[in-house]
Amino acid sequence: MTQPRTVLVIGGGAAGNAVTVLLRRAGLAVDLIEAKDDWNATAGSGITLQGNALRVLRELGVWEQVEASGYAFGSVGITAPDGTVLHVQDDLRTGGDDLPATVGMQRPRLQQILIDAVRASGASVRLGTRAESLDQDADGVGVRFTDGTEGRYDLVIAADGLSSATRAAIGITARPEPTGMAIWRVATPRPAGVTRTDLAYGGPAYIAGYCPTSEDTIYAYVVEANRDRASIPPESYAEEMRRLACAYGGFWPEITAHITDPAKVNYTWFDRMLVEGSWHRGRVVLVGDAAHCCPPTLAQGAALSMEDALVLVRMLTGTDTWDDALFQAYYERRVRRVRPVVEASVQIGQWQLDGVRDADVPGLMGRTMAMLRELP
Structure with a gap:
């Protein structure tokens, strides 16, 4: 019997949890390591999930729990500082007409739902653990962990966030900028x-x-x-x-x-950050905030991260050949979608910093969200 391919996922946030569940569903052997002992189970206050995030959560099999735990709504109000409502705009259903436009959730509740899904998937999970060194060759990656153990994997997926140590370790010099x-x-x-x-x-x-x-x-x-x-x-x-x-x-x-x-x-x-050129070196591939981040002006951070996971797993499981061409195709497919969101999110904030009063914020938001309605 052929042994399943082995994947190490570094980081147990939205992207890392999502990619782990999807890989396990496809039959791959997955180890997930997370630096925090508590798996970030209590971190954060709230999160706004647009329809395209809900679409991925449905693919993960957790939409029912999200729906039951969150608060669905379909519009956004613009008010004056005194609370006077100036305008109410219907949100675009970027996940399709069969999902709400938006769900607000307590961030710890969403994390717990994803943790439970990872546990149920049968992935091996180690908390309080980091990758200390990566040693690549043509066929895989040898990893030494901070607990003194070692492992060898066909692929390493870096989902370790904005300040990704893995990104730096493989020689990608991009860093987030305020x-x-x-x-x-x-x-x-x-x-x-x-x-x-x-x-x-x-x-x-x-x-x-x-x-x-x-x-x-x-x-x-x-x-x-x-x-x-x-x-x-x-x-x-x-x-x-x-x-x-x-x-x-x-x-x-x-x-x-x-x-x-x-x-x-x-x-x-x-x-803000967008890694340019490629999101991989050899058999180490970036997903989520390790590859891109932007201000939350469009509430797309978690959505784009989970889309990365979905697209990467579909590409990995659609071929027997894991090589530079595949990983470059993943980058090119994702960057076409991610770049407009990063640029629009930054632009909306810059208009405010610059005091531009006639900026077409609704138009920019509308065009960007319409693009996100398309499948990733």
């Missing part, structure tokens, strides 16, 4: 009238917004110019976010009243 913006995020109880995302432009921040993530919860966020993170003590995070949020009306006073615990407030810079 765009000039930063975001404060927090999870709070859902005000009864919040049934969609609303975005307020102007006021003391560039954007103040929120997204329902379940029947009982939302995540709220405020976007400002980035500041030296070292100058903001973590114990002041709630106070800093509350200071910005208290200038907004509508549902914001109710939301702001719950911004009290600095440990529940997250502060992150917006970054």
